[in-house]
Amino acid sequence: MRNIDELKFDEKGLIPAIVVDAVSKKVLTLAYMNRESLMISMEKELTCFWSRSRQALWLKGETSGNYQHIVSITADCDNDALVVLVEPDGPACHTGSFSCFTHPVYESEARHEFSYEMLMELIKGRKEEKKEGSYTTYLFEKGLDKILKKVGEESTEVIIAAKDRDKKETVYEIADLAYHVMVLMIEAGISLEDIHKELASRHVIDHKVKQEKMTS
Numbered sequence: 523m524r525n526i527d528e529l530k531f532d533e534k535g536l537i538p539a540i541v542v543d544a545v546s547k548k549v550l551t552l553a554y555m556n557r558e559s560l561m562i563s564m565e566k567e568l569t570c571f572w573s574r575s576r577q578a579l580w581l582k583g584e585t586s587g588n589y590q591h592i593v594s595i596t597a598d599c600d601n602d603a604l605v606v607l608v609e610p611d612g613p614a615c616h617t618g619s620f621s622c623f624t625h626p627v628y629e630s631e632a633r634h635e636f637s638y639e640m641l642m643e644l645i646k647g648r649k650e651e652k653k654e655g656s657y658t659t660y661l662f663e664k665g666l667d668k669i670l671k672k673v674g675e676e677s678t679e680v681i682i683a684a685k686d687r688d689k690k691e692t693v694y695e696i697a698d699l700a701y702h703v704m705v706l707m708i709e710a711g712i713s714l715e716d717i718h719k720e721l722a723s724r725h726v727i728d729h730k731v732k733q734e735k736m737t738s
Contacts, residue, residue, distance in 0.1 A: 526560065530602040536572060539604040541614065543621075544593045545718045546639050550614035551622040553582075555604065560595075567592045569606060588612030638704075638714055645708050661705050669709055672702045 531537050536554040543550055553571040555563065559579055562570040566581075569590040573580040583589030590608040597604055615622040648658035661669050676699040683691040707713070 524597050524601065526557065528601055529560075529597060529604075530600065531557065532602075536574075537602060537604055539569075539571065539595075539606050541569060541590060541606045541608055544607045544609050545715055546637065548621055548637075548639075549623055550590075550608070550610065550620070560604075563592060563606075564595070569608060583611060586612065588614070590614070641701075642704055642708065642714060645704055649708055658705060661702075662709065666709055669702065669706050673699070673706055676702050 529537060535556045537556075537560070539553050539555045541550045541553065542548065553569075554574060555570070556572040559570040559572050562579070562581070569582045569592060571580045571582065572578075589611045590606075591611070593607040593609060595604055595606050613620050615624070645658055648656050649662045652659045652663070661672065676695065679695040680692065680699050683695045707717075
């Protein structure tokens with residue numbers, strides 16, 4: 523663990539803090555902290571910055587309610603920049619956008635960004651705005667029973683491929699299963715954040731069980 527005294531604040535006593543969503547790993551904003559705001563952030567486990575325009579401390583969410591609950595703070599190799607991993611209560615940007623970074627400058631035609639969040643949004647779009655010829659739309663039109671049947675079928679395919687110890691086929695079938703489970707999630711109104719929170723709660727429980735075993 524880095525000591526705060528090891529951090530390098532600039533001539534104005536500031537250090538840049540890149541705020542990242544703990545679930546999606548998307549960059550939410552770039553802000554600045556001074557020693558006092560960093561101490562407050564660690565004490566409250568809420569992001570607190572130094573507003574360069576107002577020349578004052580700024581507890582994110584104090585007026586909007588969009589607090590950012592800190593998961594971790596990590597310094598770079600030169601100790602002069604921070605990455606703050608958070609679980610946000612709402613949008614990071616004053617415009618109401620989830621992230622402050624919303625204006626594309628360049629995008630490679632050969633390489634395309636992929637994320638589970640983007641796939642979930644695509645699947646959700648197929649449910650809300652039916653697209654002719656879309657397999658995803660077809661599943662939603664057929665309804666829950668059809669979706670559940672496909673989840674069951676793909677689960678069986680995963681088992682068969684894994685039993686045969688065919689890694690390539692197992693990866694392929696797991697991807698199919700993951701997609702159909704995500705269709706089910708959209709149909710059931712379940713978000714990736716819901717699953718993240720459930721798994722996170724189990725991690726805490728598992729950690730406690732391990733601690734109890736070690737001390738017993």
